[in-house]
Amino acid sequence: MDQKKKTQLFPFEDNQNTFHVEGERLEKIQELWEGDEAAFMNFIVGLLQ
């Protein structure tokens, strides 16, 4: 089951060109970005609880 549900409003792919990094650092940034996105989804769910 996918446990990283996101709003899809701010996809990483739309923003990764702004980072100017590659390799492991890019992967780390993507992981953090998607963690923030999942937290943002939780924020929205919280507003609907």
Place this chain on the structure above:
Amino acid sequence: MDKKQSRIDNIRKVMHMEKPDYIPIEHIITPEMAIEYAGYHIFDGLWETEKVIDAMRKAVPAFEGDFIRSTFYRSPRYYTSLEAKSFIQSKEGFVQHPEVHSMEDDEYDELIADVPAFLAGKCLPRLYKVFDKPEPYRSMALARGMMSLNRTFGPYNAAMGQLLEEEGLFVLTAASAEAPFDFLADLLRSFTGISKDVRRMPEKVIEACEALLPLMIQKAVVAPPTVDAMVFMPLHMPPYISDRVFDKMYWPTFAKMVDILTQKGYYLYIFFEGDWTRYYDHLVTLPEKRILGRFEYADPKAIKDKIGDKMALTGFYPVTLLAHGTESECIDKTKELVDILAPGGGYMFGFDKITTTIKDIQVNHLNAVNRYIRENGTY
């Protein structure tokens, strides 16, 4: 060992159905109740962060307790800044939840097809009028709402952390999550809406609950799974639905959610609101030694006999007795519940309802009850 750690260790024994050192007491204080206890008007206390902090500083040390379930409150400063329709402060000052909905009955397919997009794009704007503003005011207003949230809960949470540390207390729950059916029934379809849907489109309701499940789990798993970071799950709808609706639409995704969370190591504080007498046989099937079940209207003996060796128990005590009974009636009820629920362990002392006003209790009765537990609740 410090006080807080010994309290956590004792609660771990309760949850694991081992004999604890003593019966833990859930601290009764909520921020709303503390505001009144400290002599502030509820309206002022909920708006002014320094007042709610001062109120908690006065009220928490005034009563016995081994843990607090939550120090969270619905801040009118935050909800008002987002122009919420879902949570509104009454003239008296309490934040109330009117019957509103954010999803129509012909939108199930859209929800099921893409839950996050539907919640973010359709439901949120319908419940928060801030989204109706033209740009750039819409973005600014949303940012202002977040700023209000940070300016309220930044200082408040820091002060609560310090206060609880000083008192050797801790917040028992780290997350609040809903069963998928309850989430659908609350602010999406409303009580009235879901009551029609379960008859007119049961298959869509089932599909929607399944589609919502991953998000409900995601909302629950925000902290590491430890006994002092439980997931709080208040369950709303089962007393109001038929056995058939419960079996087909409520229970499957709720039970799956509980299974997944407990397999991940989480401890759950489940508030079985209302009367669950019809569902005792279902409760037997829930995972063992991971759930603290709080009961509102229930026969404590029947529950203890049926699930008392699997699930830690709390609640049952009618909080109205503290307000309207005599001191000796309050003590008698405490003794009755301790005699039924404490033997062998698996019991924490708590009330049937969450208190929101000081009028719910008489302070001397509460103190007498807590004193009785302290004096007679050791193993």
